[in-house]
Each structure stands twice: as structure tokens, then as C-alpha cells.
Amino acid sequence: MNELVKIIKETVKPNFINIRTSLLTYDRNAICCGAPCWRWAYHALHSADKWFINPYDYDEPDFHEDGMDNPDNPTNVVLCDKMLLEYLDKVEKKTLDYLDSLTDEMLYEKPKDCPYTRMELVLRQYRHLSFHTGMLNAQTALATGKFPVWVSEESQVVDDGILFGRYRKKHIV
Numbered sequence: 001m002n003e004l005v006k007i008i009k010e011t012v013k014p015n016f017i018n019i020r021t022s023l024l025t026y027d028r029n030a031i032c033c034g035a036p037c038w039r040w041a042y043h044a045l046h047s048a049d050k051w052f053i054n055p056y057d058y059d060e061p062d063f064h065e066d067g068m069d070n071p072d073n074p075t076n077v078v079l080c081d082k083m084l085l086e087y088l089d090k091v092e093k094k095t096l097d098y099l100d101s102l103t104d105e106m107l108y109e110k111p112k113d114c115p116y117t118r119m120e121l122v123l124r125q126y127r128h129l130s131f132h133t134g135m136l137n138a139q140t141a142l143a144t145g146k147f148p149v150w151v152s153e154e155s156q157v158v159d160d161g162i163l164f165g166r167y168r169k170k171h172i173v
Contacts, residue, residue, distance in 0.1 A: 004104040008122055009096060013154040015129045016092045019044060022136040023084055025148040030139050035071035037139055041084055043071050044132035049091045052125045053098050054111035061087065 019041075028038040046069040050058045063083070067073040079087070107119040114121070141147045 002102070002104050004107055004119075005099055005102045008107075009099045010154065012095065012099070012122075012126070014151045015126065015133070016088065016095075017151050017154065019129060019133045019136075020085070020088060021148045021150070022133050022140070023081060023088065025140050026136045027139065027143055028081055030143065032135065032139055033071070037136055038079060038081070038084065039071035039075075040132055041136060042079055042087075043069055044129055044136075045084065045087050045091055047128050048095065048125050049087075051121055051128070052091075052095050053121070054114050055121075056113040057111065061090075 023041055026037050026041070028036060028041070030037050032040055046061075046064070049061070050069075063077055063079065065075050065077045068075045068077055102118065107122070108117055110117050111121075116124070137148050137150070
């Protein structure tokens with residue numbers, strides 16, 4: 001039985017839905033704490049990519065520049081929203097595939113060369129991804145007076161014209 005892994009998988013899916021909604025509704029160039037919001041979006045996605053599984057056994061994405069994951073660092077790389085959404089797709093697939101490979105017992109183990117258990121890594125990324133999703137959504141709420149759709153369960157996502165109408169950007173470039 002993999003009840004814990006099943007719960008983790010079913011509860012991490014809304015995290016990815018919510019960050020996707022943020023990317024579809026935010027003003028990528030709005031400045032938040034000294035950096036454009038797209039940098040904070042990349043920071044959140046990169047962290048999920050690196051830290052959900054094992055940050056000590058990780059290969060950076062091809063487009064990554066050293067230090068780019070820290071929004072305070074200057075970078076020569078600019079990721080458009082389409083690239084961020086494609087990266088999100090890869091991170092989500094990688095994460096869900098990883099969860100499919102786990103057993104509940106493995107959650108108590110530490111990955112190779114990592115000081116944290118798999119469960120600690122999962123919980124840290126739940127917190128981190130949710131924090132930055134909220135940060136991006138707050139920027140959208142301040143700019144538009146509307147808070148993007150937020151879901152707690154994957155089954156709550158309904159194309160009712162709110163997520164895919166009123167809030168969604170018409171063009172992703």
C-alpha cells in the first residue's frame with residue numbers, strides 16, 4: 001500500500017494547477033521586491049525542479065545561467081511566459097513520475113548525498129511553491145482587483161469562463 005504517496009500525488013497536482021493559473025494571469029514585468037515577476041515565477045519552478053527530488057543530484061535546465069534562480073542576481077537570460085509554461089510542464093511531469101516510483105517506506109529515506117528525507121523535500125516544496133504562487137497572485141490582485149482562481153483539489157477545476165475567460169491572458173509569448 002502506498003497511501004501516503006497517493007495522498008502526496010493527489011495534493012501536489014493542485015499546486016501545479018495554481019502556479020499555472022498564476023503564470024496565465026500575472027503581469028510578468030511587474031516589479032516585486034526589486035525583480036520582475038517572471039523571475040519569481042522561474043525561482044519557484046526551478047526550486048520545485050531541483051528540490052522536490054534531490055538537490056544534490058541535479059542537472060540544471062539548458063537555458064539556466066549560474067545564479068539565475070535567485071531573483072536578486074542579474075541574468076542575461078530572459079524567459080518568456082511560453083518558456084516558463086513549458087518548463088512548468090516538464091517539472092510537473094518529472095515530479096509526478098517521481099512520485100509514481102516511490103513507496104511509502106521510501107519517504108522516510110534520504111536520497112543519495114542528501115541530508116533530508118524524501119518527505120522533508122516534498123513538504124518544503126509544498127510550502128515554497130504555494131508561497132510564491134500566492135505572491136504572484138497578490139500582484140495580480142493588486143493590479144486588477146481580482147484574485148485568480150485557486151483550487152484545493154484537482155477535481156475543482158472547471159472551465160466556467162473564469163479561469164479560461166475573465167482571467168486568462170489572450171496571448172502567451
